[in-house]
Amino acid sequence: MYEQVSHSLLNDILNRINPEISNQDLRHFYTRLGANFYAIHSLFERLYGHRSDFAEQAQNLVETMARQYIRRPDALRQLDLERERDYNWFLSQKWVGMALYVGGFAGDLRGLRENLNYFSELGVNLVHIMPIMLCPEGRSDGGYAVSDFRRIDPRVGTLEDLAALSEEMRRRDMLLVLDVVVNHTSDEHEWAQRARSGAPTYQDYYYTFGNRVVPDMFEQNMPEIFPQQAPGNFTWDETMQRWVMTVFNSYQWDLNYGNPAVFIEMLDIILFWANQGADILRLDAVAFLWKKIGSTCQNEREAHLILQLFKDCCQVAAPGVIFIAEAIVAPVEVAKYFGEDAVIAKECEIAYNATFMALLWDAVATKNARLLNQGIKSLPVKLERATWLNYIRCHDDIGLGFDDQDIVLAGYQPQEHRRFLIDYFTGRYPGSHARGLPFGENEKTGDARISGALASLVGLEHALEVGDSQGTEDAIALIILLHAMIFSFGGIALLYYGDALGTCNDDSYLDDPHKREDSRWIHRPAINWERAARRHTPGTAEFRIFTPLKRMIAVRKEIGVFADFNNRELLEVGNPHLFAFGRYNLNKPSERVLVIGNFSHKPQPLALADVAGWSPRCGRLVDLITGKHPEGINDSLVIPGFGCYWLSET
Numbered sequence: 001m002y003e004q005v006s007h008s009l010l011n012d013i014l015n016r017i018n019p020e021i022s023n024q025d026l027r028h029f030y031t032r033l034g035a036n037f038y039a040i041h042s043l044f045e046r047l048y049g050h051r052s053d054f055a056e057q058a059q060n061l062v063e064t065m066a067r068q069y070i071r072r073p074d075a076l077r078q079l080d081l082e083r084e085r086d087y088n089w090f091l092s093q094k095w096v097g098m099a100l101y102v103g104g105f106a107g108d109l110r111g112l113r114e115n116l117n118y119f120s121e122l123g124v125n126l127v128h129i130m131p132i133m134l135c136p137e138g139r140s141d142g143g144y145a146v147s148d149f150r151r152i153d154p155r156v157g158t159l160e161d162l163a164a165l166s167e168e169m170r171r172r173d174m175l176l177v178l179d180v181v182v183n184h185t186s187d188e189h190e191w192a193q194r195a196r197s198g199a200p201t202y203q204d205y206y207y208t209f210g211n212r213v214v215p216d217m218f219e220q221n222m223p224e225i226f227p228q229q230a231p232g233n234f235t236w237d238e239t240m241q242r243w244v245m246t247v248f249n250s251y252q253w254d255l256n257y258g259n260p261a262v263f264i265e266m267l268d269i270i271l272f273w274a275n276q277g278a279d280i281l282r283l284d285a286v287a288f289l290w291k292k293i294g295s296t297c298q299n300e301r302e303a304h305l306i307l308q309l310f311k312d313c314c315q316v317a318a319p320g321v322i323f324i325a326e327a328i329v330a331p332v333e334v335a336k337y338f339g340e341d342a343v344i345a346k347e348c349e350i351a352y353n354a355t356f357m358a359l360l361w362d363a364v365a366t367k368n369a370r371l372l373n374q375g376i377k378s379l380p381v382k383l384e385r386a387t388w389l390n391y392i393r394c395h396d397d398i399g400l401g402f403d404d405q406d407i408v409l410a411g412y413q414p415q416e417h418r419r420f421l422i423d424y425f426t427g428r429y430p431g432s433h434a435r436g437l438p439f440g441e442n443e444k445t446g447d448a449r450i451s452g453a454l455a456s457l458v459g460l461e462h463a464l465e466v467g468d469s470q471g472t473e474d475a476i477a478l479i480i481l482l483h484a485m486i487f488s489f490g491g492i493a494l495l496y497y498g499d500a501l502g503t504c505n506d507d508s509y510l511d512d513p514h515k516r517e518d519s520r521w522i523h524r525p526a527i528n529w530e531r532a533a534r535r536h537t538p539g540t541a542e543f544r545i546f547t548p549l550k551r552m553i554a555v556r557k558e559i560g561v562f563a564d565f566n567n568r569e570l571l572e573v574g575n576p577h578l579f580a581f582g583r584y585n586l587n588k589p590s591e592r593v594l595v596i597g598n599f600s601h602k603p604q605p606l607a608l609a610d611v612a613g614w615s616p617r618c619g620r621l622v623d624l625i626t627g628k629h630p631e632g633i634n635d636s637l638v639i640p641g642f643g644c645y646w647l648s649e650t
Contacts, residue, residue, distance in 0.1 A: 006041040009055070010034070013062045021066045028077070029069045032316040033062070040316075043309040047302065048260040057260040061313070064264050068271035069317040075170070076275065080320035090280075090322055090349060090492070091387055093562035095175065096553050097126030099394055100497035101143075102156050104526045109157035113165045116172060118532075122500055122546070123553030126492065127169065128177035128282065130395055132156045136188045138514040139251045142395065142524070143179070144284060145186040149269045159276065166277025175279040177324070182266055183285035184252040187237075187244075192253050196240045205262050206253045207245035207291060208237075215243050217293045222247070227442055229517065233297075247288055247297070257289050257306055267313050274318040282324040283307070283348065286337060299333050307347035308339065323348040324389060328399060331355045335380035345386040353388040353491060354401065355379055360482055361398055361450075363599040364458060365424040365432075369579040371402065371410040372599075376570055378403055387564045388491030392482045393499060397439040397449035397520055398425070418447070425450045425457055433459035433471065435505055437519040451519040453506070454479060454499045461504040464541065474601055476502070476541060477642035480548050481597055484625070484644040487556045488583065488595045490564045498525050500549050501532050502541045548625070555624050555646070561585050561593050573610040578639065580606070582614050593624065594647040598639040605636040621647045 010033070014022075044061060048054055072080075083089055098119065106112040112129070119127060131143025134151040143153075152158060169176050185192055194202035209215055215234040222233045225248055234243045235250040245254040255262050270281060290302035307325070314321055325337035325348035334354070339346030356379065359372040382388060400421055404414040423429040425436035436452030455461055458478040463471030479502065486493045497503075509521030535546035556562050561583040571580040577600035585591035594614045598604045608615040621637075623630055624646040631638045639645060 003038055006038045009041060009058060010037045010062075012055070013059050016059060017066070018063055021063060021070065024066075024070050026066065026069070028081075029066060029316065032319065033065070036312050036316050040309065040312045043305050043312065044260070047257075047263075047305055047309070051260065053260075057264065060264050061260075061267070064268050065271070065313055065317045068268065068275060072275050072318060073277075075167075076277065076318070076320065079170075080318060083320040088385060091385070091564045093559065093564070094557045095126050095492045096124050096487070096556065097128055097175075097177070097389075097492055097494040098122075098124045098497055099128040099130065099177075099391075099494055101130045101395070101524055102132060104524055105497050106527070108155065109152075109161035109165050113161075113168055116168060116174070119174065120172065122550050123557065124495065125173060126175040126177060126280075126494075128280075128494065129179075131179040131181065132162075133179075133181070136186055136251070139186070139188075139249075140514075141249055141252060142518075142520070144181050145184075145249065145252050146181050147186040147188040148190070149180075149185075150272060162276055170277070176277055177280040177282055178273050178276070178278040179282045179284055180266075180270055180273055181284045182255075182270075183288045184246075184248065184254045187251045187253050189253075195244075195253075196237065198240070201261075203240070203242070204259050205256060205265075207256050208240065208242040209234075209244075210242055212243065214293070215245075218245070218291070218297070221293075221295055222297050226440060228440060245291065248285075254288070254291065256291075257302070258291075263306065263309070267310060270310060270314065271317050274314065274321040278321060280322050280324060280350070282326055283310070284326045286325050286348070287327045287329050287333070299327075299329060299336070304336060304340065304347060307337065311339075311345075311347055322350065324350040324352070326352060328352060328354045328396075328401070330401065331375075331378050331380060331403065335382060338383045338386040345383055349386050350389050350492065351382075351386070352394075353379075353390045353489075354399065356388070356486075356489060357391055358399060358401055360392065360485060361425070361457075362400075362402070362421065363579065364478060364482070365421050367600050368576045369597070369599050370576050371407060371412070372579050373570070373572065374406045374410045375402055378406055381566060382564075384566065388489070389494050390486035390489050390491045391494040391496065392486060393454045393496040393523065394494070395496075395520070395524060397451050398436075399449045415446075422446070422448050422450065425452065433462035435459075435461050437522055439519045451522050453504050453523040453525065454482070454496065455502045456505040456523075458482075460502055460541065464504075472541065474642055476544050477640075479545055480552075481599070481642050481644045483549055484552060484595075484646070485579070485597055487552050488562060488593070488646060489581070490562070490566075490568045490583065492564075493553075493556070495549075496523075498527060500546050501527075501535060502545045503527070552625055559583075559593060559624065559646075561591055571611050571614065573606055575604050575606060575610075577602075577604045578606055580611065582611075592648070594621075595645070596637070596639055596647065597644045598642060601641040603641055603643075604639050605633075606639060607636045609635065616649045620650050622650045624648055 133146045134148040235246040290300040291297045327337045359375040363372045407414045424432045425434045435456035436450045438448040439451045441448035458475045460475035505522045506525035509515040515521045534540040534542040569582040579597045583593045
C-alpha cells in the first residue's frame with residue numbers, strides 16, 4: 001500500500017513538473033528517479049510528512065534534482081554511467097590522496113593545476129582541496145563559515161579555474177574532492193542577513209528564539225565544542241533581537257533541517273558542486289545535523305536519515321559522486337555514517353578513520369602498540385561497499401578520543417594517560433622533543449587537543465635544529481612507519497600536504513590577528529617550492545622522506561590485497577612494541593601480505609610462532625617495500641627500530 005502511495009505522489013509530481021524541465025532529455029534521470037523514489041519518498045515523508053506543505057516541498061525536491069541533472073556536463077554524465085557499472089571503483093588500492101589548502105600549497109587554483117606533476121611524481125591521484133567557498137575575512141574558521149555557497153574566494157580563483165583544474169585532473173585519472181559545509185552558514189550569508197532583517201521564512205532556516213526558554217532547555221544536554229573561545233551554544237543577535245544556535249562559533253549559525261526548504265537548498269548546493277567536477281564531496285560536521293531538546297544534538301537518528309536522503313537524491317542526479325562523512329565521533333558511532341542495516345553505503349561511502357589516527361599517535365608517544373592493538377579491536381567492521389579514509393595528519397587538531405575501557409585494558413588510567421599524551425606532544429614531558437601546541441585547552445579539566453605538523457610532532461624539527469643525527473634518523477623512520485601503516489591498513493590513504501617533504505611547524509600565523517588565537521594554523525603551511533626541490537637531492541631530509549613514500553605508494557598500487565574488501569586480520573603477537581595484521585585475497589588464499597610495524601626505537605623480535613597462520617609455507621619472506629629478505633634468528637624475525645615490513649612469500 002505504501003509503495004502505491006509513493007508511485008501516486010510521483011505521478012502527481014511528474015504531471016505538474018515545470019515545462020522547462022519536462023521538455024529536456026531526461027531518460028537517465030527518469031530511470032534513476034523511478035528506481036530511487038520509493039526510498040526518497042519514505043525518507044522525506046518520515047522527516048517532513050507532518051507538514052501541511054509536504055506535497056509542495058516534494059515537488060520542489062524533484063524539480064531541484066531535475067534542474068541539476070540538466071545542468072550536469074556531458075563528460076560527468078558519461079562518468080556516472082561508467083561508475084554505475086563499476087560500482088566498487090573507490091575500493092581499489094590505487095587511490096592515494098592528499099589534503100591541502102590551495103593558498104598554502106600553490107597560491108591559487110591555477111597554481112595548483114600547474115603543480116599537478118608533483119602529485120603524479122609522488123603517486124597521489126586524489127586531491128582534497130580544503131574549503132574554497134567565499135567566507136568573511138577574519139571570521140572564516142579556516143573556510144568553514146561560508147557566506148556564499150556558490151562563489152569561490154577570489155583569492156583562490158574562479159569557477160572557470162576550477163573547471164579547468166577538474167578537466168585536467170580527469171585527463172590524468174585523478175579524483176577531485178571538495179568540501180560542502182552542510183551544518184551551518186556564516187552569519188554574513190544571505191539567508192542569515194534576511195533573517196536579521198526580520199523575514200520569518202529565513203529565521204526558520206536557523207534555530208532562533210526570542211528569549212532564553214528554549215535555548216536553556218537545549219543547553220542542559222548540549223556539550224560545548226570550543227568552551228574557551230566560543231562558550232555556550234547560543235549567541236544573542238542584537239540586530240535580530242533573537243538568540244540563534246551557534247554550536248561552533250558565534251558567527252556560524254546552525255541550519256534547521258527540521259525545515260524541508262533547508263534540506264532542498266543544501267541538496268541543490270551539493271549537486272551544484274558535483275556539477276563543477278567534484279568526484280567526491282566531503283560533508284562537514286554531519287554528526288550535528290539534527291537538533292533535539294533533551295539530547296546532545298549529535299549523532300541523532302534524523303541526522304542519518306538526512307544523509308540517506310542526500311545520498312538517494314544524488315544517486316538520481318549525479319550517481320558517480322560519492323560522499324565523505326566528516327564525523328569525528330566514537331568508533332561505535334562513526335561506522336553508522338556508512339549507513340546502518342545495509343550492505344552498501346546508504347549514507348556516506350567514506351568515513352575518516354579518526355580512531356586509527358589517534359591510536360597511531362599514542363603508539364608514537366608510548367613507543368609501544370598496547371593501546372593500538374586494543375583500540376583496533378573496538379573499530380567496527382565497515383560495510384562491504386564503504387571504506388575508511390586513513391590519515392596521520394589533517395588540517396584539524398589531533399583529538400584523543402580513545403575509549404576509556406580500551407585505555408584501561410591497555411594498562412593505563414584514562415585521565416592520567418591523556419594528560420601524558422598532551423604533555424608529550426607539547427614537549428612538556430621530560431625527554432620529549434615534540435613541538436606541538438595545545439588546542440581547545442580546558443584549564444579546569446586539563447583536557448586539550450593537539451596541533452602541530454607531523455615532522456614537528458615526531459621530533460624532526462628539534463633534531464634538525466640541534467644537529468642530532470640519531471634524532472633525525474628516528475624521526476624520519478617514524479614518518480615512514482606511520483605512512484606505511486595508513487598505506488596498508490585498508491581504505492583510501494590520505495597524506496597531508498607538506499608531510500612528504502618533512503615540512504615543520506609554520507608559526508607565521510602569529511603575525512595574523514585573525515589566526516593567532518587558533519593554534520591549528522601552525523600546521524597549515526605555505527609550501528616553499530625551493531625547499532621542496534630538495535626531494536631530488538640525496539641525503540636531504542626531503543629526499544629521505546619523499547623517496548620511500550613514493551616507493552611505498554607504487555608498491556601499494558600493484559598489490560591487490562591492499563584493496564578494501566574487509567580483508568584484514570589483526571594479529572596478536574607477544575611483543576607489545578609491535579603492531580601486526582594480515583591482508584589477504586578473499587578469492588586467492590595464496591595472495592597475502594603480513595604487515596608489521598615496530599614502534600620502539602630498538603630492534604624487536606617477532607616469533608614466527610606468534611603468527612602461525614602467516615609464516616612462510618614453503619618459500620622465503622620478502623619485504624615488498626625494499627625487495628629484501630628480512631633479518632631473522634632462531635625462528636624469529638627482527639624488525640628494526642621504528643621499522644616496518646610488508647612481507648610476502650617468494
